[in-house]
Structures are given as C-alpha cells and as structure tokens.
Amino acid sequence: MRTTYGEKVLLVDDSKAITRLLRDRCEVVAGVETETAGSLAEVMASIESDPDRFFLAVVDLNLPDAPDGEVVDYVLAHEIPVVVLTGHYDDATRERMLAKNVVDYLVKASVHEIEHAAHLVRRIRRNREVQVLVVDDSRAYRQYIGELLSLQHLRVLYAENGREALAVMDREPGISLVVTDYNMPELDGLGLITALRQRRGRDDLAIIGVSDTNQPSLPARLLKTGANDFITKPFLVEEFYCRVTQNLDLVEQIRAIRESAVRDYLTGLYNRRHLFEAGEALYSQARRGHTSLAAVMLDIDHFKRVNDTYGHLAGDRVLKEIAGVLAKGLRRADLIGRYGGEEFCILLPGIERDALLAKLESLRDRVARTPIAHGAEQLSVTISMGANLEPAETLQALIDRADAALYQAKEGGRNRAVMADDLPAVASGGLNSATSAGPPTGAAPAPPPPV
Numbered sequence: 001m002r003t004t005y006g007e008k009v010l011l012v013d014d015s016k017a018i019t020r021l022l023r024d025r026c027e028v029v030a031g032v033e034t035e036t037a038g039s040l041a042e043v044m045a046s047i048e049s050d051p052d053r054f055f056l057a058v059v060d061l062n063l064p065d066a067p068d069g070e071v072v073d074y075v076l077a078h079e080i081p082v083v084v085l086t087g088h089y090d091d092a093t094r095e096r097m098l099a100k101n102v103v104d105y106l107v108k109a110s111v112h113e114i115e116h117a118a119h120l121v122r123r124i125r126r127n128r129e130v131q132v133l134v135v136d137d138s139r140a141y142r143q144y145i146g147e148l149l150s151l152q153h154l155r156v157l158y159a160e161n162g163r164e165a166l167a168v169m170d171r172e173p174g175i176s177l178v179v180t181d182y183n184m185p186e187l188d189g190l191g192l193i194t195a196l197r198q199r200r201g202r203d204d205l206a207i208i209g210v211s212d213t214n215q216p217s218l219p220a221r222l223l224k225t226g227a228n229d230f231i232t233k234p235f236l237v238e239e240f241y242c243r244v245t246q247n248l249d250l251v252e253q254i255r256a257i258r259e260s261a262v263r264d265y266l267t268g269l270y271n272r273r274h275l276f277e278a279g280e281a282l283y284s285q286a287r288r289g290h291t292s293l294a295a296v297m298l299d300i301d302h303f304k305r306v307n308d309t310y311g312h313l314a315g316d317r318v319l320k321e322i323a324g325v326l327a328k329g330l331r332r333a334d335l336i337g338r339y340g341g342e343e344f345c346i347l348l349p350g351i352e353r354d355a356l357l358a359k360l361e362s363l364r365d366r367v368a369r370t371p372i373a374h375g376a377e378q379l380s381v382t383i384s385m386g387a388n389l390e391p392a393e394t395l396q397a398l399i400d401r402a403d404a405a406l407y408q409a410k411e412g413g414r415n416r417a418v419m420a421d422d423l424p425a426v427a428s429g430g431l432n433s434a435t436s437a438g439p440p441t442g443a444a445p446a447p448p449p450p451v
Contacts, residue, residue, distance in 0.1 A: 009056050030122035047074075072100060134158050137181065204251065209222035210232075280395055321370065360385050
C-alpha cells in the first residue's frame, strides 16, 4: 500500500473543453499542478512512467477506448485515489462506483460541478496534513470509518472510548476533527464532547456525533453539548463525506479569518500589532521569571535599490523570501513579525548572549547565501541587525535599544549584527559601546552587496 504521494493531479476526459476548464479551476482553486489524458491508452502511458507523482485522479467514466469505466479500475490498481466524473446519473452506476471505494462520484452537468470537483481536489490535498480522531467501542465500525477517512487522505487516529480519546487528544493537539459514537463504555459521546469543549471551542475543533439510536432528542442533545454535526448509522457514504468536508472547511475558514487579523498579508509573518500583543506577554513572563528576553531589529540592506532597479514586484518577492528564511532559522519559542517596510523584529525568550550572537550570525549567513529568482536573474541581498539582551523598563524600550544597535550596524557597513551593551542606549551617531557579529568593523566599509 502506498504511503507517500506526489503533488500532481491526473485529469482524464475525452472532451478537451472540459479538460481545459477543469485544469484551469484545479490550478486556480486548488493551486495544484495537473497532467491530462483523453483516453485509457494515454492514462496507461502517463501512469506507467511514474505513478507516484499523482496524489489524485479526476476521471471521466466513459472514454472512447474504455466505455464501461475500465479506466477507474486501472487507476485504482495503481493505488491512486479517484474522483469519478460522468455525464449522467443513475443509481446502478453510482452504487457500482462507490463499491470500488472511489473518493467521490460527480455529475459534470454544469460549470458548478466542475468548480465542485476543483474544491474537492483542494480538500483532498489539504487533508494530508489534517488529523482526525475516530472514537467508537466497536472495532469493526472504527475501522470502517477510518478507511473512509483514509480514502480522503486524512491522517486517522483511533480510540475505543471517551477516556482513551481524551488521552489521544492530549498527545496529539493538532487534531482538527473528532468523529465519535454516542454509546460507549467508561465515557460516552456526551461526556466526551463536554470534556472536549472545555478544552477547545467549536471554531478550533469540529466534532461529528454518530449513533444508531432511535431517540429523537439525541441529535439536539449532542449539538447543544458541543457537537458541530450529527449523523445516524447506517449512513450514506456520500453524506458522511459531505459532512466531514463541510466541517473541516468551516474550521479552516475560521482559522484563516483569525490568522488574517494577526498576519502580515505579504510575508505571512505576524503583523506589528500582534507582535506587540504577544511580545508583551513574553516580556511579562521574562520579568516575572527573571529570565532573559532578547529583542532583535533587522532590515534588508539597500532595499530601495531593489525596488528602483527591478520594480516593486521584485521587492515584494525579496520580502517574502527573506521572511521565510528568517522564520525557518528560529526556535518555536521565538516570535518574529514584520515591523514595517523592510524592517523585521524578533523576540527571543530565554537565550544567552553567546547563543544569541551565534543565532544572529546564522541568520545573516542564511540570508546572504539565499538566491532569489527574478525572471532569468538571481538576486541576492544582505541584512543588518541590532540586538539587545539587557533588561528594559518596557517592551518598547527593549526594542528601541535594539533599533539603536541596528542603526550602528548600518553605519558600520551593513551585512552585520551589532549587539548593544549595558551602557546608555543612545549616543551621538549610535551606541556608546557595542560588539558585533559579521564582517570586521575595523575594515573599510564593504561595497554594497549585489542586488
């Protein structure tokens, strides 16, 4: 059984117009690369060359050389999940396709269905990073639901009762969806949902209750207790998939809205407002615990030259690339945000002076060695940094001291890091005293780096 999948989607339809539309919507809506085929022979040639590059296939049920859905069997035999497209709907064909364990069965009767297919592709791709917990005391039903979810590329975890589920949730805080039975020993579905909602809200964790009970009031009780949705056993596979997809989409949309309020739209780093809100918490913790908190201010050297020479789109690309390099070079506990323009601020709790200097040098070197593609050209930039590890009366004072050190780093020739010492923060032309990491300050200023 395949455990790894590629990044491409195989689109199979003998109509070039539908293939073009589907390819466009998959690339725009789902952001995926696609390959196309118009016959079973073309599918065979494409898959045999390298089946592992496909994580999904969207397949027309009737092709000129495969009129009875033979292409579906061929693709499934290579362990590539399949979404079936067909020009007509009938119960017999639907039952036959779903019995093959395809991901879904869609009728291509309108542009809306093509759009639906593209959204489904996006959902399947995202599901590879989504954890789902299935809770049921019946091993057979746990496995059944788990297999359905695995077909959607979801990462499935299991628990046989509510208490075990809570232990799994403690070990795996990234779980986004819980599918739980109602009738279970030790801790039933109502008790589990109540406990889960004390830990995580509806906008952060989706819960689907499942039961075969005939109690008319049970769905309302589960929903009022904290479930997002409810489904009765036995259920239609398509209904189950729709409910799973809708609940995951809703949680992701709420998270995206929440993130957009605290993230810089261009770089994806925290914005200045959130940097100060979260930074105040770090500052207070450091003061209470008598631990260190370092502030680093940095900016991209000669950034105006990049914009003037290559245009603002190139400047935006540089900002995004450098933001990514900086974020990858930090610890999980560190906080980084875009301060404004080409300036960034980093707060590092519990770090010692030597480790901080080593971190600054590492970041400086990473940026200097990162090529940034701009058309046929490769741009390169450097950064200047100022850091302060000394206690300050306020977070703003801590950052201001780092900003003064940044000024000295730029005055000293750029492409370097300057560490503020324990003397008064500002003197004429910079700091009274500082040490630096990077190129020696005693040498003549280095020529401007290439851009």
